[in-house]
Amino acid sequence: MVMPDPSSPRTAEHEAMLARRARLRAAALEAERSTGTRERTEEQAQRHLVVRIGVIAVGTLVTLAGVAMLALPGPGIVVVIAGLGILSTEVSWAERLLAYAKRKARVDQVTAQAPWVKPVSIAVTVAAVAVSVVYAVRWR
Numbered sequence: 001m002v003m004p005d006p007s008s009p010r011t012a013e014h015e016a017m018l019a020r021r022a023r024l025r026a027a028a029l030e031a032e033r034s035t036g037t038r039e040r041t042e043e044q045a046q047r048h049l050v051v052r053i054g055v056i057a058v059g060t061l062v063t064l065a066g067v068a069m070l071a072l073p074g075p076g077i078v079v080v081i082a083g084l085g086i087l088s089t090e091v092s093w094a095e096r097l098l099a100y101a102k103r104k105a106r107v108d109q110v111t112a113q114a115p116w117v118k119p120v121s122i123a124v125t126v127a128a129v130a131v132s133v134v135y136a137v138r139w140r
Contacts, residue, residue: 052090059087059094077105
């Protein structure tokens with residue numbers, strides 16, 4: 001939309017656009033003030049609104065990257081769950097979708113392993129690192 005010249009008189013369309021923008025801004029600030037802690041000033045509400053929009057943008061990007069990794073090489077479902085975790089801090093639908101994704105990924109079954117699995121995994125990792133270091137130092 002082309003903005004009219006500031007020196008020319010304002011048109012009814014321009015006035016309507018300004019009024020709509022003011023209503024949207026007031027609604028966004030009021031919604032921000034009504035969530036969580038009460039912001040005392042408009043500047044605090046605007047700052048919190050910018051942070052919330054940033055969190056939603058980052059969560060969306062991470063989730064989309066995870067969805068792409070479902071078809072491409074990479075840890076797709078893990079990244080999707082991470083993105084939904086970020087999004088769920090701000091929007092309620094992401095929290096429900098996160099619960100669904102965790103059920104589909106069977107996260108509870110993975111975390112509920114036998115007690116010997118974790119120590120054995122750590123021991124194997126430490127041994128592999130030690131062998132790598134010895135190999136690198138000894139046969140340079």
